[in-house]
Amino acid sequence: xxxxxxxxxxxxxxxxxxxxxxxxxxxxxxxxxxxxxxxxxxxxxxxxxxxxxxxxxxxxxxxxxxxxxxxxxxxxxxxxxxxxxxxxxxxxxxxxxxxxxxxxxxxxxxxxxxxxxxxxxxxxxxxxxxxxxxxxxxxxxxxxxxxxxxxxxxxxxxxxxxxxxxxxxxxxxxxxxxxxxxxxxxxxxxxxxxxxxxxxxxxxxxxxxxxxxxxxxxxxxxxxxxxxxxxxxxx
Amino acid sequence: xxxxxxxxxxxxxxxxxxxxxxxxxxxxxxxxxxxxxxxxxxxxxxxxxxxxxxxxxxxxxxxxxxxxxxxxxxxxxxxxxxxxxxxxxxxxxxxxxxxxxxxxxxxxxxxxxxxxxxxxxxxxxxxxxxxxxxxxxxxxxxxxxxxxxxxxxxxxxxxxxxxxxxxxxxxxxxxxxxxxxxxxxxxxxxxxxxxxxxxxxxxxxxxxxxxxxxxxxxxxxxxxxxxxxxxxxxx
DNA sequence: CTCGGTTTGTTCTCGCGTTCACAAACTCCT
DNA sequence: AGGAGTTTGTGAACGCGAGAACAAACCGAG
Numbered sequence: 070x071x072x073x074x075x076x077x078x079x080x081x082x083x084x085x086x087x088x089x090x091x092x093x094x095x096x097x098x099x100x101x102x103x104x105x106x107x108x109x110x111x112x113x114x115x116x117x118x119x120x121x122x123x124x125x126x127x128x129x130x131x132x133x134x135x136x137x138x139x140x141x142x143x144x145x146x147x148x149x150x151x152x153x154x155x156x157x158x159x160x161x162x163x164x165x166x167x168x169x170x171x172x173x174x175x176x177x178x179x180x181x182x183x184x185x186x187x188x189x190x191x192x193x194x195x196x197x198x199x200x201x202x203x204x205x206x207x208x209x210x211x212x213x214x215x216x217x218x219x220x221x222x223x224x225x226x227x228x229x230x231x232x233x234x235x236x237x238x239x240x241x242x243x244x245x246x247x248x249x250x251x252x253x254x255x256x257x258x259x260x261x262x263x264x265x266x267x268x269x270x271x272x273x274x275x276x277x278x279x280x281x282x283x284x285x286x287x288x289x290x291x292x293x294x295x296x297x298x299x300x301x302x303x304x
Numbered sequence: 305x306x307x308x309x310x311x312x313x314x315x316x317x318x319x320x321x322x323x324x325x326x327x328x329x330x331x332x333x334x335x336x337x338x339x340x341x342x343x344x345x346x347x348x349x350x351x352x353x354x355x356x357x358x359x360x361x362x363x364x365x366x367x368x369x370x371x372x373x374x375x376x377x378x379x380x381x382x383x384x385x386x387x388x389x390x391x392x393x394x395x396x397x398x399x400x401x402x403x404x405x406x407x408x409x410x411x412x413x414x415x416x417x418x419x420x421x422x423x424x425x426x427x428x429x430x431x432x433x434x435x436x437x438x439x440x441x442x443x444x445x446x447x448x449x450x451x452x453x454x455x456x457x458x459x460x461x462x463x464x465x466x467x468x469x470x471x472x473x474x475x476x477x478x479x480x481x482x483x484x485x486x487x488x489x490x491x492x493x494x495x496x497x498x499x500x501x502x503x504x505x506x507x508x509x510x511x512x513x514x515x516x517x518x519x520x521x522x523x524x525x526x527x528x529x530x531x532x533x534x535x536x537x538x539x
Numbered sequence: 540c541t542c543g544g545t546t547t548g549t550t551c552t553c554g555c556g557t558t559c560a561c562a563a564a565c566t567c568c569t
Numbered sequence: 570a571g572g573a574g575t576t577t578g579t580g581a582a583c584g585c586g587a588g589a590a591c592a593a594a595c596c597g598a599g
Binding site: 092094156183185268274281284 | 353484
């Protein structure tokens with residue numbers, strides 16, 4: 070096993086590794102712009118904020134790029150990771166729901182610079198159809214299927230309010246989109262074969278709040294130890 | 305072990321469970337608004353998009369709320385989870401970096417409705433200091449420490465461009481903030497005891513792109529089976 | 540009061556992900 | 570050429586999380 074033929078190695082990369090590859094890619098881009106030609110796993114791992122052993126294992130899943138005793142060629146590794154992720158090609162993307170968040174997403178330069186091209190902005194509200202955001206005009210949601218077929222869109226972004234999200238997702242799937250990035254705070258039901266990733270801003274804050282509360286509780290427990298049953302039980 | 309005193313049970317909840325509690329909370333709020341008084345683990349799990357066994361195990365970590373043969377009291381469980389997360393109290397939040405994304409975050413109603421209150425918007429650019437966003441006026445970044453102390457801010461949100469993020473984080477930590485939600489595409493270095501969660505929009509898209517490429521490759525392999533060494537290579 | 544039906548809480552098992560530790564391999568210096 | 574120093578790639582150990590399965594507990598009918 071562990072053949073170094075790309076198509077061999079590119080089989081079954083662990084999900085956790087896939088989620089970190091973009092971080093490595095970003096770190097490598099930074100090193101490249103800084104003029105670094107070669108880097109060790111330790112160096113790159115620090116830049117990516119991970120353990121060096123984990124980095125090496127992650128990279129080993131895509132092949133044996135790297136030279137023992139030397140390190141990794143920044144440009145070469147960057148290209149290999151980009152190819153593995155698939156961002157050497159351009160991905161046309163459509164954004165549905167042009168509210169505050171949709172505006173921000175449409176203007177986000179990080180998409181363009183990382184292989185994604187926003188080909189259309191859609192909104193159900195006719196009052197938004199006059200607008201032009203980030204050089205792209207907002208079109209009616211009913212144009213979705215035509216746009217998907219015209220540009221070969223494979224990835225859709227949902228930034229609508231929660232109640233509209235499922236309907237939008239259904240239409241996306243019907244139009245042939247198989248990858249959805251969902252910013253609406255709702256659980257989406259999609260048929261098998263369709264990937265959904267969700268980004269929920271308030272969930273992240275709530276996780277922080279939990280730990281923050283924990284810290285405060287821990288500090289309070291030092292002052293006044295123990296004591297449990299207090300707030301529970303209306304039943 | 306497994307005492308049901310809240311303070312006992314609230315020790316060491318697995319991180320994976322913590323990340324799902326907000327989802328359950330959202331699902332319960334939905335059920336509550338729909339007028340549902342009681343629900344089974346199966347019902348709630350479906351609403352939250354998870355397995356019922358996992359839901360029960362998650363809930364068991366915070367205590368034995370729920371009645372065998374009956375299910376969970378929606379309101380009661382909702383309160384217990386909210387208390388466990390810490391969103392029964394209000395968390396003052398400060399947002400730094402009022403660009404497109406900062407605007408969207410400041411206007412995001414989901415924060416307010418889930419126990420978070422934006423007490424200040426900060427930006428280093430003086431041209432933005434005249435603006436009023438979502439009823440809050442944009443103030444200079446140098447006001448950070450004063451605001452943190454005045455309002456007892458424990459959570460900071462960074463929505464600046466990447467190059468400014470580390471500096472902002474440093475000032476936040478210096479001002480006493482111990483929880484940071486970072487939207488800038490950079491790895492933040494913070495001292496131990498400070499929690500950082502990151503949301504990177506382009507990383508999510510890249511993960512989708514990887515799987516999308518995979519699907520396309522798989523489909524191609526069906527047409528033309530086998531054969532390995534093709535795309536790799538610029539040694 | 541007893542019994543059948545239902546649902547929770549928990550135990551057990553399995554697989555994945557992370558970390559450690561080391562052999563293999565490369566460079567550079569003598 | 571040979572050896573010392575470095576760094577990668579990987580095998581093995583460990584811990585955590587997910588799912589299946591089951592006993593305990595509760596309700597309601599008779």
